[in-house]
Amino acid sequence: MSGRARACYRERVRGAVVVALIGAVVFVASPARADGIAQRARQLRASPSFKVRLSAALWLAERRDVRAVRALAEALRHDREATVRALAAAALGRLIDESVAARERDAAIDALAAAARSDADVRVRRKALASYKRVRALRSPDGALPSVFVAIGAPTSRAPGVAAADVQVAVRRALRQxxxxxxxxxxxxxxxxxxxxxxxxxxAFFVNASVRDVAVTRRGGRADVRCTVGMQVNVWRGADAAERLRPGEAASATGTGRVSAAYTPAAIAAARRDCVAAVLDQLAARQVAPFIRRAATTRVARGE
Known part of the structure; x- marks a missing residue:
């Protein structure tokens, strides 16, 4: 296992320990309710079964808990079934109130606004619009924008087996870390x-990524997976603003990674994703985030 692969593995182990500890603390306070919400949220997010996801959404729709709001907002944005998205939209109109933390409340209201505007299914758009009208007054002024905001672009991937949607998820995770x-x-x-x-x-800044190459070489019973990934960042002035870059307002970085895995289709597919994610983690931590912090400080100093 390569250094990056070991780092990925250690990170997963640490994450699992943290989740287990948090679960234990919540379990003492309210075992059935906390465990049920976490379980249904996982089902709604990750189950390949439409019926399981629909059942989880129905269950969460009856729970006044910020985690239920978060899970339903995520389903509204990303679930592939219109029925689940429509249910999530209707439920958010009932669950969002002043008791929901501002950050989660704003994110859920934004999800409703986006679905009402551009969801592919007319039923979802109608449900989302009705819910949005009920709760839009609860949104924080200007969405309580942070001091630094990153607009995540749509990545490109030239590598078979590495979907652009998966790359976008990895970019978001890398920047969060x-x-x-x-x-x-x-x-x-x-x-x-x-x-x-x-x-x-x-x-504000715009960040995008591109997977330029993923190569798999067989070495005995093992697969040697190598990847090349790039990230681009530039100053961004808003969804409706024209681009007008100045010197020093854009940068790019490229990194390579290597992961060793068993020579099986499932292991190779996972190694491709792990390789790309590991490189994105390194680029975000060492290049992109530091550039954004420096550029943000400069812009504030100039009064922009």
Whole structure:
């Protein structure tokens, strides 16, 4: 196992321990309810079965808990079945109130607004619009934008077996790990306007990624997976602003990674994803996040 693969493995182990400890603490306070919400949220997010996801959404729709709101908002954005998205949209209209933390409340309201505007299914758009009208007054001014915001672009992937959607998820995770104080959103989530950014005093940036190559070489019973990944970042002035870059407002970085895995289709597929994710983690931590922090400080100093 390569150094990056070991790092990925250690990170997963640490994450599992943290989740287990948090689960234990919550279990003492309210065992059945906490465990049920976590379990249904996982089912809604990850189950390949439409019936399981629908059942989980129905169950969560009856729970007034911020984790239920978070899970349903994620389903509204990403579930592939319109019936699940429509149910999530209707439920959010009932569950969102002042008791939901501002960050989660704003994210859920933004998900409703995005679905009402651009969901592919007319039923989902109608449900989302009705719910949005009920709760839009609860949104924080200017969405409580953070001091630094990152608009996540649509990545490109030239590598078979590495989907662009998976790369986008990995980019978001890498930036969250490298800079948890940065706000971030994809275009589907909804991007703030130039006026909103100016009113909030937020320095904004656009980040994208590209998977340029993933090569698999057989070495005995093992697969040697190598990948080349790039990230690009530039100053961004809002969803409705024209691009007008100045010197020093854009940068790019490229990294390579290597992962060893068993020579089986499933192991190779996982190794491809792990290789790309490991390189993105390194680029975000060592190149992209530091560039954004420096550029954000410069923009604030200039009064932009």
């Amino acid at each position: 490298a800079a948890p104080d940065f706000g971030q959103a994809t275009q589907r989530d909804g991007w703030p306007t130039e006026r909103a950014l100016r009113r909030a005093g937020t320095a």
